[in-house]
Amino acid sequence: MKTAKELGLGLCPKCHKVNTMHTEPMQCVRCHGWFYQRNRNSLQYTLAWNIAALLAFIPANLYPIMIIYSLGIGDESTILSGIGQFIDQGLYPIAVIIFTASIIVPLIKIIGLFVLVYKVHTGVRLKPTKHSKIYYMLEFLGPWSMLDVFVVALLVAVVELGFVTSVAAGPAINYFTMTVIFTMIAANSFDPRLLWDKKLKQQNRHAESKGI
Amino acid sequence: MNQLSNNHDIVACHLCDAVFDKPQLKQGQSAKCHRCGSTLVERKVDSINRSFYWSIAGIVLLIPAILLPIMGVTLAKQYHNASLLDCILVLIDRGFFMIATLVFLFAIAVPIVRLFGAFYIAISFKYQRLSSSMLTFFRAYHHLGHWAMLNVFMLGIIVSMYKLIDDTELSVNLGLLSLILWLICTTMASITLDQDYIWETLEQEFTHEDS
Ligand SMILES: [Zn+2]
Numbered sequence: 465m466k467t468a469k470e471l472g473l474g475l476c477p478k479c480h481k482v483n484t485m486h487t488e489p490m491q492c493v494r495c496h497g498w499f500y501q502r503n504r505n506s507l508q509y510t511l512a513w514n515i516a517a518l519l520a521f522i523p524a525n526l527y528p529i530m531i532i533y534s535l536g537i538g539d540e541s542t543i544l545s546g547i548g549q550f551i552d553q554g555l556y557p558i559a560v561i562i563f564t565a566s567i568i569v570p571l572i573k574i575i576g577l578f579v580l581v582y583k584v585h586t587g588v589r590l591k592p593t594k595h596s597k598i599y600y601m602l603e604f605l606g607p608w609s610m611l612d613v614f615v616v617a618l619l620v621a622v623v624e625l626g627f628v629t630s631v632a633a634g635p636a637i638n639y640f641t642m643t644v645i646f647t648m649i650a651a652n653s654f655d656p657r658l659l660w661d662k663k664l665k666q667q668n669r670h671a672e673s674k675g676i
Numbered sequence: 677m678n679q680l681s682n683n684h685d686i687v688a689c690h691l692c693d694a695v696f697d698k699p700q701l702k703q704g705q706s707a708k709c710h711r712c713g714s715t716l717v718e719r720k721v722d723s724i725n726r727s728f729y730w731s732i733a734g735i736v737l738l739i740p741a742i743l744l745p746i747m748g749v750t751l752a753k754q755y756h757n758a759s760l761l762d763c764i765l766v767l768i769d770r771g772f773f774m775i776a777t778l779v780f781l782f783a784i785a786v787p788i789v790r791l792f793g794a795f796y797i798a799i800s801f802k803y804q805r806l807s808s809s810m811l812t813f814f815r816a817y818h819h820l821g822h823w824a825m826l827n828v829f830m831l832g833i834i835v836s837m838y839k840l841i842d843d844t845e846l847s848v849n850l851g852l853l854s855l856i857l858w859l860i861c862t863t864m865a866s867i868t869l870d871q872d873y874i875w876e877t878l879e880q881e882f883t884h885e886d887s
């Protein structure tokens with residue numbers, strides 16, 4: 465089996481047309497978009513966005529995400545304390561859904577991308593089949609972390625009962641949104657084909673040393 | 677033009693870069709990559725027609741989905757309800773501009789653009805009115821896919837209902853039904869659209885003109 469790179473070909477990321485790479489970047493003959501054979505500086509960009517996401521994730525959990533005013537008294541809740549309230553009320557399925565979407569998914573995404581970048585960089589125990597599946601999953605999960613942001617947005621809009629009760633969004637919502645968007649950009653910057661390139665390089669080097 | 681014909685009968689996997697001969701597929705078949713197992717190419721059944729009807733249904737539902745109230749709450753004899761649009765207006769009113777923008781983009785703007793995009797593409801193919809601007813257009817359409825989050829918003833509605841049901845009287849309105857149907861229509865309109873087929877047809881159409 466040959467890869468497109470070995471044959472001097474490149475796949476257009478937008479229209480999936482196989483192009484012969486005369487220049488780098490190359491203009492796709494089909495959709496006329498510009499692209500590189502591999503995402504440019506993929507690892508650096510992924511790492512940078514990932515660190516930004518991790519930094520934004522800290523205030524996202526420390527600041528209140530929602531403030532409920534009833535009769536003029538404000539009650540602040542962070543993401544975690546909001547989940548705690550659901551548990552207190554016995555609404556376990558909802559608690560699990562929010563916990564998964566707002567804590568587990570962002571963390572898995574951030575950690576997962578760090579691991580992938582590390583694996584491509586060092587090539588330690590690299591299993592491209594497994595790791596590209598992980599990447600695919602991370603990309604799929606991304607948007608679901610927006611759940612809590614949407615919930616707060618809806619509550620702010622629906623619960624508008626004047627002095628009796630109203631809901632306001634807390635500063636954490638901005639940080640949390642940033643976390644989600646940064647991880648999505650980080651996942652987009654990562655080029656899963658690098659996993660296979662690295663493996664191929666290792667195998668070739670292995671074969672060479674055996675030959676000698 | 678020689679280079680172009682050279683690469684006509686091969687495909688490469690977008691996840692692992694392996695090169696294969698282009699498989700000849702019938703409608704409804706898909707080919708998987710031998711190396712990593714991801715879907716290589718897919719031929720969808722009756723793609724243009726299906727996408728056309730789903731997008732028409734979506735466009736019809738667009739107005740009620742956005743303007744009709746989704747749900748309302750009653751507390752201490754006060755009643756208030758909100759539609760998707762109210763949601764954004766209230767957020768702007770209270771000064772949460774970033775969230776208002778994002779909810780607008782992910783839950784309204786991107787799905788609407790994708791819906792009209794699918795409609796425009798389907799109708800152009802159905803009535804053979806292809807122009808070269810379609811290339812750029814379809815590229816932009818393809819790009820937006822990641823950022824359509826109407827399904828996440830839907831789950832958000834369900835969660836907030838659970839949150840409200842405990843201490844208020846919650847009423848579900850017609851807007852929710854239209855929103856669910858709208859979500860189904862926008863999703864189906866983009867799922868049924870066959871990207872490989874569209875790109876190939878566009879390519880054939882416009883390379884003929886060039887040469
Ligand atoms: Zn292209």
Ligand SMILES: [Zn+2]
Pocket residue numbers: 689690691692693694709710711712713714
């Ligand atoms: Zn593959």
